[in-house]
Amino acid sequence: MTDQTPTDTLYLGGLDQRVTRRILWDLCIxxxxxxxxxxxxxxxxxxxxxxxxxxxxxxxxxxxxxLFQDLVLLFGRPLRVRYSHSGSTANPA
Structure with missing residues (x-):
């Protein structure tokens, strides 16, 4: 699996220290x-x-x-988005 293989989990990188779980939740939802x-x-x-x-x-x-790739800035920093290797490639039944 590569970082281009879609999974249900995204890696979100380049986060400023001011980014919180709540900010990410509100963005991702x-x-x-x-x-x-x-x-x-x-x-x-x-x-x-x-x-x-x-x-x-x-x-x-x-x-x-x-939606997020190359479009989201958090505290002036671009959000890097990749598929996570730890995510599932199958949807729950």
Whole structure:
């Protein structure tokens, strides 16, 4: 699987330290139903500048990828969007 293979989870990179889970939730929900947002953190609670958004379907993630790619700025920084290798390529039955 490559970062171009659609999955239900997107990698969101290039995040400013002011970006919160709530900001990402409010952004991602515009594209489709969201299951969860995960922002990996270093010791001390500082996030690493990237996050993962899991959608309820590959279709929603694909729509978000198209919608957000090269169009979204958060605190003046462009949002980098890729499909996550950890996401599922199948929709739930």
């Amino acid at each position: 515009q594209a489709g139903p969201v299951v969860r947002i995960h922002i990996p953190e270093e010791e001390g609670g500082i996030h690493r500048g990237y996050a993962f958004c899991q959608f309820t379907s590959v279709e929603s993630a694909t729509y978000a990828h198209t």
